[in-house]
Amino acid sequence: MHRRYVFACLALLITLPTQAATRFIVRFADAASAHAATQPDPAPSRRKRDVDPGQPRHVATLATGASVFDVDDGNPAHFVRFPGVVSVEEDRLVRPLALPDPLYGRQWHLHDARAGIDAEKAWPYTQGEGAVIAVLDSGSTPHPELDGQLLPGYDFVSDASRARDGDGRDPDPTDEGDWEDPGDCGRRTGSRSSWHGTHVMALAAARRGNRLGVVGTAPAAKLLPVRVLATCGGYLSDVIDAVAWASGGEVQGVPPVARRADVINLSLGVAGSCGAALGDAVAQARSRGVVVVAAAGNEGVAASGMAPANCAGVISVGALDRQGWQAWYSNHGGGVTLAAPGGSLSGLRTDDMLSAVDQGARIRWRSVFGYLAGTSMAAPLVSGVVALMRSADPRLSADDVTRHLVDNARPARCPRGCGAGLLDAGATLDAVVQERGGEAL
Ligand SMILES: [Ca+2]
Ligand SMILES: [Ca+2]
Structure with missing residues (x-):
């Protein structure tokens, strides 16, 4: 019983989804590649989005120069379309390491x-x-x-x-x-x-x-x-x-x-x-x-x-x-x-x-x-x-x-x-x- 409550409490603290990974951290070979990949599409097409749910969406640029992207279907293969990609890794959920109070x-x-x-x-x-x-x-x-x-x-x-x-x-x-x-x-x-x-x-x-x-x-x-x-x-x-x-x-x-x-x-x-x-x-x-x-x-x-x-x-x-x-x-x-x-x-x-x-x-x-x-x-x-x-x-x-x-x-x-x-x-x-x-x- 108490385990359920404790987990409910941890979920509240983190407030992030726990289902399939949809976020990725991507490193680029150079600033120009990163810049090109993170600029919004100059002519966004609703129809294009309809047929391409895997279009990575830029979320943030990190202090190290890497970028964070959301991908609807969670498939990292979508990043092959970007030139100069060096690495793609899942943006994993980090959890607090304290163990729960047993009572x-x-x-x-x-x-x-x-x-x-x-x-x-x-x-x-x-x-x-x-x-x-x-x-x-x-x-x-x-x-x-x-x-x-x-x-x-x-x-x-x-x-x-x-x-x-x-x-x-x-x-x-x-x-x-x-x-x-x-x-x-x-x-x-x-x-x-x-x-x-x-x-x-x-x-x-x-x-x-x-x-x-x-x-x-x-x-x-x-x-x-x-x-x-x-x-x-x-x-x-x-x-x-x-x-x-x-x-x-x-x-x-x-x-x-x-x-x-x-x-x-x-x-x-x-x-x-x-x-x-x-x-x-x-x-x-x-x-x-x-x-x-x-x-x-x-x-x-x-x-x-x-x-x-x-x-x-x-x-x-x-x-x-x-x-x-x-x-x-x-x-x-x-x-x-x-x-x-x-x-x-x-x-x-x-x-x-x-x-x-x-x-x-x-x-x-x-x-x-x-x-x-x-x-x-x-x-x-x-x-x-x-x-x-x-x-x-x-x-x-x-x-x-x-x-x-x-x-x-x-x-x-x-x-x-x-x-x-x-x-x-x-x-x-x-x-x-x-x-x-x-x-x-
Ligand atoms: Ca305590
Ligand atoms: Ca006294």
Whole structure:
């Protein structure tokens, strides 16, 4: 199954016909012969073309002086009519040599015709080159899918008692595990470490073509890992400072970010109003041109009651299931900007979202892949598409980004409301490129 998808994707990247060869590269003995062969027929005759389908048509002259011709019936014998021909060879199709990512076929959220975001239509334009996605989350783990993807991030967890790295803020955003023992955080039962930040980051920008695992929505974008969540969550004050820092603002005691993010992903939330301080941080980020994306929440209630999804100017993302319908757990209503695949959470894991995680139940053990579901998984798909958009047109404002995402979303079955519907990477990138003027990247 996945092989078929991978090949479909390669065909898109190449966008050349694969049937019988009709193009030839021809070398001539001298410039005069080449010139004679590549000049158009001074008296083109429709009747002549009718009886001579093999008339080579000049396509291009190459830097080496050789010429490229199209021949309708693919027969190189037609070149005998040209004087001074030295060699005729087929213009062969060259393919990318990277091997496919073996788990790509299971990433229905990227390519399923009904429930996916149609990423394969967006990738020929760009895979996110030059764009930066800040992921404010539990931090990153060493994982081959993130090798070369991570910019120097920061640990904004100020409370050493829950940070598990023995201190407050520091330049190492590594996830130390967020497992809970029974009784922690006021909960009776314990839980395993989630490696939530790694999963979210790989959904946004896992490496593509590395013969390993999964593919991110914007696989050539860079990730800025910012740790704000630890055991029992994280303080809003740390999130506020992290939004400021990732968007290029000054934060006391923290060196400025080397490259400000194009988009900030917030797969986190708390019930209640946005609040003035968080609202200020979001407004300042947007004033610097940074797009802020937040998960709408998993409580099955109105998204308008969940911060930061309800902060003014934030793109609030609801979740759809494997069938492309509103996920049962997703927050909903007028507070949702649009929706993206988040997994069914039905017990059938393959209907959830596959991404990179660590296998450790408490501390890091080894890099693996695993399924999670939630609006936390939907948001990074939107953030990834924002990176594609910014890569295609860095001049897009935060409002332009929202408008394109909304205008190009697909209708989704959301009886309780999921904003504009299903995120559509292909249609959105089509629109961005068209508005840019259609010039090549
Ligand atoms: Ca620390
Ligand atoms: Ca990969």
